[in-house]
Amino acid sequence: MDIVVTGANGFLGRHVAHALQAAGHHVLPITKQTSPSARSEMLRRADFVFHLAGVNRPDDPAEFTVGNVDLTELIATELLSYNPVPVVFASSTQALAANPYGESKRAAEDVLVVYGERAETRVHLYRLPNLFGKWGRPFYNSAVTTFCHQIARGEAITVTDPERVLTLAHVDTVVTSFLETLREDIGLYPSVEAHDVRLIDVVRTLETFEAMRQARGVPDLADAFTKQLYSTYTSYLPRERIVTPLTMHRDARGSFTEFLKTPDRGQVSINVARPGITKGEHWHDTKHEQFLVVSGEGVIRLRPVGMEEIMTFHVSGETLEVVDIPAGYVHNIENVGTTDLVTVMWVNEPFDPSRPDTFAATVDGQEVMEGGEAR
Incomplete structure (x- = not known):
């Protein structure tokens, strides 16, 4: 397939693009740098669209509307005009919350529901929790990413709300579910496996990983979340720690x-x-x-x-x-x-x-x- 991925150079988009290419598909990446004419040409060619672009930390709350709602309306309008195809949308669990970000995500969902009805095609709205995994940006994508980066470098960390419970999903779990939509209809609101964990427990687990690495140990990875967290942590090791001299x-x-x-x-x-x-x-x-x-x-x-x-x-x-x-x-x-x-x-x-x-x-x-x- 020719598959459009919006936000292709973002955390989730990068993973999806690589997975699609590995599965033999041709990825048409749309980023902030893509011109309107190039974007239109890609949407015309698309057999499927993964709409992953969005705004989550703007300087001005008005950017939520521009980056989440207006962009979605533009994509839906163009697809309706000349190429109605299935769409997967990366929404958020915040879509049900009364805040500017959540409200913009819910509005974008509503746009795509109408698009699916008019185009008579499938739409899948993923209300995603906090994501973690390799290739994240420290101090931007998630607290997990930041802590992995800091602990792997021996830097001091600050946990301002240790009892806070995070709902976390591993990015590869999300990508696997995304690829299922290429083969079958898995519903308007697909769910992904997620884990509820206290922030302090995440930090303690990451510190345990580091202590074990220094002692040449291996953690117990029988638990799925621990295994995912360990893979994530080791992906943030700096270059100078990739090689460990042995006695x-x-x-x-x-x-x-x-x-x-x-x-x-x-x-x-x-x-x-x-x-x-x-x-x-x-x-x-x-x-x-x-x-x-x-x-x-x-x-x-x-x-x-x-x-x-x-x-x-x-x-x-x-x-x-x-x-x-x-x-x-x-x-x-x-x-x-x-x-x-x-x-x-x-x-x-x-x-x-x-x-x-x-x-x-x-x-x-x-x-x-x-x-x-x-x-």
Whole structure:
């Protein structure tokens, strides 16, 4: 389709335009810089219109009428004149409120209802709550955007009304619903999934994300809103924080580097072994590990504590396979190749220096504990 997107360079418009292009449609973008003649030409060609342009923070309240009502009337009039097509309109939950902004949005809705009746075509009026997501402008689009920007840069923040409850919808959720209207009639007032959350809880969650990043942690993303908020937060990281140096514990054998640590989902580390080097030679009471060799050639050996049988697994970066290291198994990994052996290691418990749960033993020998007792 040829699809007109008004406000195409705005927060919502930018997301919609990208989604339409990714779906194979041709976007006809209308912005403040578009001339009247170019706008008319695009409306003539349109198979569908997403009317997302509007005014929400003018210096003069009279601009609400010009930017929200008059522009909508102009678009509806032009479409009625030569090309009646379906229209999606980004209205606001404020449309039912008694304030200049809400009243202008409600008036624009009324214009489009009449347009739909006269054109005998579909109109979808989305009364959107506060939106959040990537590509927002700090200190303009939303409080969430501003807090993400500030916390990601270590700046001091001010929460003037911490108990205020925000109704928030993720921009990608809105865009997904928008694209559904290209295929079917989903009603005059479609709804989108939204979340009611206190402002202070948003701030605390964002601060938790930052603390976890510094500790190389990963938040619990089982909740849909938390997952959306985390994706939003990380999109505001400044250039200088995109790369995080890690501490590599190096010795003559290679290196060991902790990548991610979580209190409830374990730890991920990267182990490098030089050619001819064997690492490991220990076992754990409760730790369960998984080894994934991503480069080089190696051999992983396992032996149940107190038993003699040794299991041998040949591993290579040429064929990615995960080898489980169960609790109670003495194990090692040997580099039998000519290049470094690189292994991604996951363990179900993060390392705790006060309880390392690591007991020295050799795969081909006997487990000996402190004091010389066999175990």
